[in-house]
Amino acid sequence: EAQVTQNPRYLITVTGKKLTVTCSQNMNHEYMSWYRQDPGLGLRQIYYSMNVEVTDKGDVPEGYKVSRKEKRNFPLILESPSPNQTSLYFCASSNSGTSPYNEQFFGPGTRLTVL
Protein backbone atom coordinates (compact mmCIF):
# COMPACT_ATOMS: atom_id res chain seq x y z
CA GLU A 1 0.00 0.00 0.00
CA ALA A 2 1.32 3.41 -1.00
CA GLN A 3 1.67 5.50 2.10
CA VAL A 4 3.56 8.01 4.20
CA THR A 5 4.32 6.84 7.73
CA GLN A 6 5.34 8.88 10.73
CA ASN A 7 6.66 7.85 14.11
CA PRO A 8 5.83 8.37 16.83
CA ARG A 9 2.17 9.28 16.49
CA TYR A 10 2.10 10.85 19.94
CA LEU A 11 4.96 12.26 21.98
CA ILE A 12 5.13 14.15 25.25
CA THR A 13 8.53 15.54 26.14
CA VAL A 14 10.19 18.24 28.20
CA THR A 15 11.86 21.46 27.18
CA GLY A 16 15.36 21.00 25.84
CA LYS A 17 15.30 17.24 25.30
CA LYS A 18 16.30 16.50 21.72
CA LEU A 19 13.85 14.49 19.68
CA THR A 20 13.40 13.16 16.17
CA VAL A 21 10.17 12.48 14.34
CA THR A 22 10.66 10.05 11.50
CA CYS A 23 8.90 10.15 8.13
CA SER A 24 9.08 7.50 5.47
CA GLN A 25 7.34 7.08 2.11
CA ASN A 26 7.24 4.02 -0.13
CA MET A 27 6.22 5.75 -3.37
CA ASN A 28 9.71 6.69 -4.57
CA HIS A 29 8.73 10.35 -4.36
CA GLU A 30 11.39 12.98 -4.87
CA TYR A 31 9.68 15.76 -2.94
CA MET A 32 9.06 15.62 0.81
CA SER A 33 7.93 18.26 3.24
CA TRP A 34 7.08 18.89 6.87
CA TYR A 35 4.12 20.97 8.06
CA ARG A 36 2.81 21.93 11.44
CA GLN A 37 -0.88 22.46 12.12
CA ASP A 38 -2.06 24.88 14.79
CA PRO A 39 -5.54 26.19 15.67
CA GLY A 40 -6.52 29.15 13.53
CA LEU A 41 -3.29 29.01 11.51
CA GLY A 42 -3.90 26.03 9.24
CA LEU A 43 -0.90 24.07 8.02
CA ARG A 44 2.41 25.85 7.67
CA GLN A 45 5.47 24.48 5.96
CA ILE A 46 8.58 23.95 8.11
CA TYR A 47 11.12 22.45 5.71
CA TYR A 48 11.03 20.74 2.36
CA SER A 49 13.31 18.60 0.25
CA MET A 50 13.36 18.45 -3.54
CA ASN A 51 15.54 15.34 -3.57
CA VAL A 52 18.27 13.47 -1.69
CA GLU A 53 20.69 15.87 -0.01
CA VAL A 54 18.59 18.87 -1.15
CA THR A 55 16.68 20.61 1.64
CA ASP A 56 15.44 24.14 2.21
CA LYS A 57 13.51 26.24 4.68
CA GLY A 58 9.77 26.70 4.55
CA ASP A 59 7.75 29.39 6.27
CA VAL A 60 8.48 28.45 9.90
CA PRO A 61 11.89 26.70 10.09
CA GLU A 62 13.14 28.17 13.38
CA GLY A 63 13.92 25.50 15.95
CA TYR A 64 13.86 22.62 13.47
CA LYS A 65 16.36 20.66 11.41
CA VAL A 66 15.91 18.05 8.73
CA SER A 67 18.05 15.69 6.71
CA ARG A 68 17.52 13.74 3.50
CA LYS A 69 20.15 11.06 3.22
CA GLU A 70 17.85 8.58 1.54
CA LYS A 71 15.00 9.16 -0.84
CA ARG A 72 12.39 7.46 1.31
CA ASN A 73 13.19 9.10 4.68
CA PHE A 74 12.89 12.69 5.84
CA PRO A 75 13.30 13.00 9.62
CA LEU A 76 12.38 16.16 11.52
CA ILE A 77 14.77 17.02 14.33
CA LEU A 78 14.10 19.29 17.28
CA GLU A 79 17.47 19.91 18.92
CA SER A 80 16.07 21.78 21.92
CA PRO A 81 12.28 21.64 21.93
CA SER A 82 10.31 24.48 23.49
CA PRO A 83 6.63 24.69 24.49
CA ASN A 84 5.79 26.80 21.41
CA GLN A 85 6.64 23.76 19.31
CA THR A 86 3.69 21.91 20.77
CA SER A 87 1.68 21.15 17.66
CA LEU A 88 0.41 18.55 15.23
CA TYR A 89 3.04 17.69 12.63
CA PHE A 90 2.49 16.27 9.17
CA CYS A 91 4.95 14.90 6.69
CA ALA A 92 4.01 14.93 3.02
CA SER A 93 5.51 13.62 -0.19
CA SER A 94 4.94 14.18 -3.87
CA ASN A 95 6.22 12.91 -7.17
CA SER A 96 8.56 15.00 -9.26
CA GLY A 97 10.33 18.04 -7.96
CA THR A 98 9.89 20.01 -11.16
CA SER A 99 6.15 20.48 -11.32
CA PRO A 100 3.76 21.90 -8.75
CA TYR A 101 0.81 20.09 -10.29
CA ASN A 102 1.18 16.92 -8.35
CA GLU A 103 -0.80 15.69 -5.40
CA GLN A 104 0.91 15.75 -2.03
CA PHE A 105 0.33 12.67 0.10
CA PHE A 106 0.20 13.28 3.83
CA GLY A 107 1.18 11.07 6.71
CA PRO A 108 -1.17 10.44 9.66
CA GLY A 109 0.35 13.13 11.86
CA THR A 110 2.42 13.32 15.03
CA ARG A 111 0.96 15.03 18.07
CA LEU A 112 3.85 16.63 19.99
CA THR A 113 3.52 18.18 23.43
CA VAL A 114 6.50 19.98 24.95
CA LEU A 115 6.17 20.66 28.66
Place this chain on the structure above:
Amino acid sequence: GENVGLHLPTLSVQEGDNSIINCAYSNSASDYFIWYKQESGKGPQFIIDIRSNMDKRQGQRVTVLLNKTVKHLSLQIAATQPGDSAVYFCAENPQWTGRRALTFGSGTRLQVQP
Protein backbone atom coordinates in the same frame (compact mmCIF):
# COMPACT_ATOMS: atom_id res chain seq x y z
CA GLY B 1 -9.55 13.83 17.76
CA GLU B 2 -6.63 15.12 15.75
CA ASN B 3 -8.52 17.85 13.92
CA VAL B 4 -7.05 21.17 14.83
CA GLY B 5 -9.28 24.21 14.81
CA LEU B 6 -11.72 24.34 17.68
CA HIS B 7 -13.62 27.28 16.23
CA LEU B 8 -13.90 26.27 12.62
CA PRO B 9 -16.91 27.44 10.64
CA THR B 10 -19.30 24.54 10.42
CA LEU B 11 -21.63 23.50 7.65
CA SER B 12 -24.38 21.13 8.67
CA VAL B 13 -26.31 19.30 5.96
CA GLN B 14 -28.79 16.46 5.73
CA GLU B 15 -27.68 13.18 4.23
CA GLY B 16 -28.46 13.16 0.54
CA ASP B 17 -28.37 16.95 0.14
CA ASN B 18 -25.69 18.76 -1.81
CA SER B 19 -22.96 20.59 0.10
CA ILE B 20 -21.10 23.71 -0.95
CA ILE B 21 -17.95 24.70 0.89
CA ASN B 22 -16.41 28.04 0.09
CA CYS B 23 -12.89 29.38 0.28
CA ALA B 24 -11.40 32.78 -0.40
CA TYR B 25 -7.74 32.87 -1.36
CA SER B 26 -5.42 35.80 -1.06
CA ASN B 27 -2.67 35.46 -3.64
CA SER B 28 -3.70 36.50 -7.12
CA ALA B 29 -0.52 34.88 -8.42
CA SER B 30 -1.54 31.42 -7.23
CA ASP B 31 -1.86 29.06 -10.16
CA TYR B 32 -2.88 25.80 -8.57
CA PHE B 33 -5.54 24.98 -6.01
CA ILE B 34 -6.37 21.84 -4.11
CA TRP B 35 -9.15 20.70 -1.82
CA TYR B 36 -8.19 18.40 1.03
CA LYS B 37 -10.37 16.42 3.41
CA GLN B 38 -9.17 15.74 6.94
CA GLU B 39 -10.93 13.16 9.05
CA SER B 40 -10.36 12.91 12.75
CA GLY B 41 -7.03 11.30 13.52
CA LYS B 42 -5.79 11.37 9.96
CA GLY B 43 -3.71 13.53 7.71
CA PRO B 44 -5.19 15.66 4.92
CA GLN B 45 -6.39 13.62 1.98
CA PHE B 46 -6.47 14.94 -1.57
CA ILE B 47 -9.94 15.37 -3.05
CA ILE B 48 -9.61 17.38 -6.22
CA ASP B 49 -7.40 20.03 -7.76
CA ILE B 50 -7.72 22.74 -10.36
CA ARG B 51 -5.28 24.89 -12.27
CA SER B 52 -5.78 28.59 -12.76
CA ASN B 53 -6.47 28.17 -16.49
CA MET B 54 -9.70 26.35 -15.65
CA ASP B 55 -12.99 27.53 -14.10
CA LYS B 56 -14.46 24.17 -13.24
CA ARG B 57 -13.36 20.63 -12.72
CA GLN B 58 -15.43 17.60 -11.84
CA GLY B 59 -14.59 14.43 -10.04
CA GLN B 60 -16.62 11.66 -8.58
CA ARG B 61 -19.44 13.40 -6.68
CA VAL B 62 -17.29 16.52 -6.30
CA THR B 63 -16.93 19.66 -8.35
CA VAL B 64 -14.51 22.51 -7.81
CA LEU B 65 -15.29 25.98 -9.13
CA LEU B 66 -12.68 28.69 -9.43
CA ASN B 67 -13.51 32.38 -9.79
CA LYS B 68 -10.26 34.22 -10.29
CA THR B 69 -11.95 37.60 -10.53
CA VAL B 70 -13.00 37.52 -6.90
CA LYS B 71 -10.38 35.00 -5.77
CA HIS B 72 -12.94 32.47 -4.69
CA LEU B 73 -12.90 28.69 -4.71
CA SER B 74 -15.77 26.36 -3.91
CA LEU B 75 -16.17 22.64 -3.43
CA GLN B 76 -19.51 21.08 -4.23
CA ILE B 77 -20.30 17.61 -2.92
CA ALA B 78 -23.29 15.89 -4.45
CA ALA B 79 -25.56 13.61 -2.43
CA THR B 80 -23.60 14.13 0.78
CA GLN B 81 -23.02 11.01 2.83
CA PRO B 82 -22.14 10.49 6.51
CA GLY B 83 -18.64 9.48 5.41
CA ASP B 84 -18.18 12.99 4.05
CA SER B 85 -18.16 14.41 7.57
CA ALA B 86 -14.71 15.93 8.05
CA VAL B 87 -12.81 19.19 7.95
CA TYR B 88 -12.21 20.50 4.44
CA PHE B 89 -9.27 22.71 3.54
CA CYS B 90 -8.58 24.62 0.40
CA ALA B 91 -4.92 25.10 -0.44
CA GLU B 92 -3.25 27.33 -2.96
CA ASN B 93 0.15 27.04 -4.52
CA PRO B 94 1.70 30.43 -5.07
CA GLN B 95 3.17 31.07 -8.47
CA TRP B 96 5.69 28.34 -9.02
CA THR B 97 8.91 29.13 -7.24
CA GLY B 98 10.21 25.62 -6.80
CA ARG B 99 9.16 25.40 -3.20
CA ARG B 100 5.78 23.85 -3.67
CA ALA B 101 4.65 25.24 -0.35
CA LEU B 102 0.93 25.00 -0.16
CA THR B 103 -0.86 27.80 1.67
CA PHE B 104 -3.80 26.31 3.50
CA GLY B 105 -7.01 27.94 4.57
CA SER B 106 -8.21 27.44 8.13
CA GLY B 107 -10.81 24.87 7.13
CA THR B 108 -14.55 24.26 7.27
CA ARG B 109 -16.11 21.48 9.28
CA LEU B 110 -18.81 19.54 7.42
CA GLN B 111 -21.34 17.70 9.55
CA VAL B 112 -23.72 15.34 7.81
CA GLN B 113 -26.93 14.64 9.68
CA PRO B 114 -28.49 11.23 9.04
